[in-house]
Amino acid sequence: MIFGSGILKGMLVTLKNFTSSYFKGPDEGGLFTVQYPEKRLPEKENFRNFPFLVFDNTPDNLRCVACDICAKECPPKCIYIVREFDKEGRPLKRPATFDIDLTVCMNCGFCEEACPFDAIYMDHDFEIANADRHDKLLYHKDDLLKSNEYFRKIRPTNASAVDARRHEAEEKKKAAAAAVAAKAAAPKPTPPAAPNSPAA
Numbered sequence: 001m002i003f004g005s006g007i008l009k010g011m012l013v014t015l016k017n018f019t020s021s022y023f024k025g026p027d028e029g030g031l032f033t034v035q036y037p038e039k040r041l042p043e044k045e046n047f048r049n050f051p052f053l054v055f056d057n058t059p060d061n062l063r064c065v066a067c068d069i070c071a072k073e074c075p076p077k078c079i080y081i082v083r084e085f086d087k088e089g090r091p092l093k094r095p096a097t098f099d100i101d102l103t104v105c106m107n108c109g110f111c112e113e114a115c116p117f118d119a120i121y122m123d124h125d126f127e128i129a130n131a132d133r134h135d136k137l138l139y140h141k142d143d144l145l146k147s148n149e150y151f152r153k154i155r156p157t158n159a160s161a162v163d164a165r166r167h168e169a170e171e172k173k174k175a176a177a178a179a180v181a182a183k184a185a186a187p188k189p190t191p192p193a194a195p196n197s198p199a200a
């Protein structure tokens, strides 16, 4: 073994990487540092950052029913929900207020796991830096709303599984409602005549 051969080998690897970095991209074994923000690596589907609220078709069709489960499960308690009420003071199945303090959120995803209504999922958006930590990093309901199409785009596997499950549940609900309606519409059987009635 020649003295210093290891050092020489190491220097050759360094030289190879140095020269190839000028001619090859990160996928070809060349430059390993992506020149963000001009260039970006594609995000992995299961990458998660902060939560968002899913709506179907229009923001009025928010899936959230203001059950408060996610707020109770959130470890640092950074979700704040107030239920909406109608004019008569009856509670509605939707939130009037839904705030998440992104400066406190620890990106754990427990809210997503806890929600029984497929209403809250973890987002890919990470470019939320802001100088105003009070107003701009306390996300209100309107800041959190994103469509199911967006969910399908960023997390197609999860979104299609959720869509299939929701569709199946909807079909079961419709079939049960149709069965109840058919039973109600069916002619009632004529009761047998009493033994001492005039017709007997």
Ligand code: SF4
Pocket (backbone or CB within 6 Å): 063, 064, 065, 066, 067, 068, 069, 070, 071, 081, 114, 115, 116, 117, 118, 119, 120
């Ligand atoms: S996001 Fe889900 S768990 Fe949280 S309040 Fe809405 S429906 Fe309930």
Ligand code: SF4
Pocket (backbone or CB within 6 Å): 050, 051, 073, 074, 075, 076, 077, 078, 079, 100, 104, 105, 106, 107, 108, 109, 110, 111, 112
């Ligand atoms: S990701 Fe975790 S910390 Fe952030 S809002 Fe959801 S439960 Fe709370």
